[in-house]
Amino acid sequence: MAALACSLGMAVPAQAAPAAPSHSWFEPAHEGRSYVNQHLTLDRLLKGHPKASWRNQLVLWEGDVLEQKVQGTETRVKLRCGSTVVNVHCPLPVYTLDVDRTGYRVAVKGEVEFKDGRFAGLIGRSFILLSPKRPWSRSTGLQRSLDKLKAPQMAGFLAWWVQCHHPDYKQEQCAKVGVALVREAQKNSIDPLFFASLVQIESAFRVDAVSETGAYGLGQLMPGTASDPAFRRIDVDVNTGKVRGLF
Numbered sequence: 001m002a003a004l005a006c007s008l009g010m011a012v013p014a015q016a017a018p019a020a021p022s023h024s025w026f027e028p029a030h031e032g033r034s035y036v037n038q039h040l041t042l043d044r045l046l047k048g049h050p051k052a053s054w055r056n057q058l059v060l061w062e063g064d065v066l067e068q069k070v071q072g073t074e075t076r077v078k079l080r081c082g083s084t085v086v087n088v089h090c091p092l093p094v095y096t097l098d099v100d101r102t103g104y105r106v107a108v109k110g111e112v113e114f115k116d117g118r119f120a121g122l123i124g125r126s127f128i129l130l131s132p133k134r135p136w137s138r139s140t141g142l143q144r145s146l147d148k149l150k151a152p153q154m155a156g157f158l159a160w161w162v163q164c165h166h167p168d169y170k171q172e173q174c175a176k177v178g179v180a181l182v183r184e185a186q187k188n189s190i191d192p193l194f195f196a197s198l199v200q201i202e203s204a205f206r207v208d209a210v211s212e213t214g215a216y217g218l219g220q221l222m223p224g225t226a227s228d229p230a231f232r233r234i235d236v237d238v239n240t241g242k243v244r245g246l247f
Contacts, residue, residue, distance in 0.1 A: 036060045036109065042081050045112065045119055056111045059122070061086070062130065063108070065101045077101075077124065079108060087121035095204045096127045099167055103133030128201065132164045144171070154192050155182040161196070162205045177205060177218070 037057045045054065063081035070076075075097050077088040088108055090097065096106075106129055110122030159178030163169060185195040199218050203209040210216055 034058070040112070042084060042086065046084065050114060050117055050119065054112055055114050056123075058109065058111055058125075060107055060109050061122070063106065065104050065106055068097065068100050068102050075124075077108075077127075079106070079122075088124040089121065090124035092125075094124060094127055095206055095209070096129055096165065101127070101129070105130040129165060129204075155179045158182065158192065158196050161200075165200075165205045173207070177207065 035058060037059055040054065040057050040059050042061055061079070061081055063079040063086065065077055066080050066085065067078040068075065073091070075090045075094060077090070077097070079086045079088050088110060106127045108122060108124055109126045109128075110124040113120045113123050155175070155178040157178075158181050159174040162177045163171075163174040166174075181196045181199065182192045184190075185192040199205065202215075203218050205218065207218055209218070
């Protein structure tokens, strides 16, 4: 129609510009603060002008733990993200901070905090361990426990990773979790590392983890998901076996 109008010497009204998006990169498309805003990186936050909408936005940032201290009922962490040190304070208990994680590389999920109009740090909700401060090595005791279970090498690596999360666990317990993870993953044609990553996020490998909503064990399964009596005892084998129902 526009071409026809031009050929007849008629004026063509200008077309309206496409509508601008209703949100910017620092404002997620959802309401509330229950989802991580992947666009709000530390670099963007430090370079941009503070926005009221940034306050308490949920972010997931990666860094190295420089210092971890307990002050009263809070745990405070200094996190090095590139060349910037971010202060993180956790007003509630965090499973993975029950031992000193200085030197670990972690991912922190937390809420952006401002003070006097400037970025002040994060209110930490959870910490995901990415790598420990020492390279992979198995103690003699852990190796003996793995040998008794005739565990494959992958189970040995996962048992060591469980031990990094929980140094207070007995060698036999770490070996049992590692073997259970590999066995159930192979039984259901799932990559053992992917399966272990899921369990790590769900419970940080705590065999006795119980959430506020009543989820149990390594896989954080709800009571309705597994009716086996052993499930309520937070049995490692039963709990990892029931997790396959999530896929």
